[in-house]
Amino acid sequence: MNRSGQLTITSIIIIIGFAVFYVNYTIHGGLKVFSNTVAKNRVGFGGFGAGVVVVEGNKKDFVTMVQRTMFTLNTQGYIPMPDTIKRVWIDVGSHAGTFLAGDSVYSAVYWPSRTSKNLRDEFREATDIMTIAIDPNARFYDGLSKIPRVVAIIAAVYTGAGTQLFYEYPVDGCSSLLEPNAELDVSYFAGKWLTGCHQVKQMTGVSTVRLETILSLIDPRLDIQLLKIDAQGADLEVAQSGGEQLKRVGKIIIETQKKVSTNNKTSNMLYKNQVSAAHSVKWMADNGxxxxEKQSFANNEEIKEYNYVFNNRYRNDTS
Structure with missing residues (x-):
């Protein structure tokens, strides 16, 4: 090889080396500077991905992994709400259709001794209800944030704060923090409807925040009347993450499945390590x-999936 060829190869190696250094320094160095800046200016929660309060002067913003401010806390350190608001609903696993379309949970009546209106109609007509709508799908944010009296948060609610692997399925409503159950009986795929809820499209990372954190940011003067959870197999874990703050909630609705066993194997559960309906009922009872049963109803009888309703035993306004 002649001298000019050697110089060319040497130059290429130097350029590649510089590029690798530049890219790595920019990415890792930039992230380090960014994380250090956030660490100096945040209060309250562990992990930037989880949802942290970033302090800038007298302003405190609640920010999640998408690096977008969800809301700015008021001077008391709570989620800002008008003085006309007296009641708060929390919708975990939310989307705009929940409030605007024929969502089965929102189409039901849950306080028959007080009103004959279903959730959707009561929310539309009332002026004293604010809903905190939480979902990790960033595409839902714009739709939710345009609905009056809705505070939208892009995050997943789970037992730990930080970031978590998220399994995305072809059907948005099936995406979950839990991986699919490999032992799901193939007979459930006969009608093809379940395929989109079992084949993972991709895995991504999402912000996770404890329910306890969200509840603690709600002014104590407000009545947390309802907690509706649709977390695709992780519903009980969401409730469990409420900690001591969970006792503030009047009524809880979760989606759950009854176990069906075939050849000593659980064959109908959609997700691996999913908690059963029986276990959910026991834990909820143990925690007040x-x-x-009267207000609970089937969501999908074929796979024994139900919407279970629970009332706070220490409150007399839940029926």
């Missing part, structure tokens, strides 16, 4: 929430 009584199963309301």
């Amino acid at each position: 929430f009584i199963f309301d």
Whole structure:
């Protein structure tokens, strides 16, 4: 090889080396500077990805992994709400259709002794209800944030704060923090409807925040009347993450499945390590929430999926 060829190869190696250094320094160095800046200016929660309060002067913003301010806390350190608001609903696993379309949970009546209106109609007509709508799908944010009296948060609610692997399925409503159950009986795929809820499209990372954190940011003067959870197999874990703050909630609705076993194997659960309906009822009862069988109903009888309703035993305004 002649001298000019050697110089060319040497130059290429130097350029590649510089590029690698530049890219790595920019990415890792930039992230380090960014994380250090956030660490100096945040209060309250562990992990930037989880949802942290970033302090800038007298302003405190609640920011999640998407690096977008969800809301700015008021001077008391709570989620800002008008003085006309007296009641708060929390919707975990939310989307705009929940409030605007025929969502089965929002189409039901849950306080028959007080009103004959279903959730959707009561929310539309009332002026004293604010809903905190939480979902990790960033595409839902714009739709939710345009609905009056809705505070939208892009995050997943789970037992730990930080970031978590998230399994995305072809059907948005099936995406979950839990991986699919490999032992799901293939007979459930006969009608093809379940395929989109079992084949993982991709895995991504999402912000996770404890329910306890969200509840603690709600002014104590407000009545947390309802907690509706649709977390695709992780519903009980969401409730469990409420900690001591969970006792502030009047009524809880979760989506759950009854176990069906075939050849000593659980064959109908959609997700691996998913908690059963029976276990959910027991935990809720042990923690002050009584199963309301009359208000509960089937969501998908084929896979034994139900919406279970629980009332706070220490409150007399839940029926």
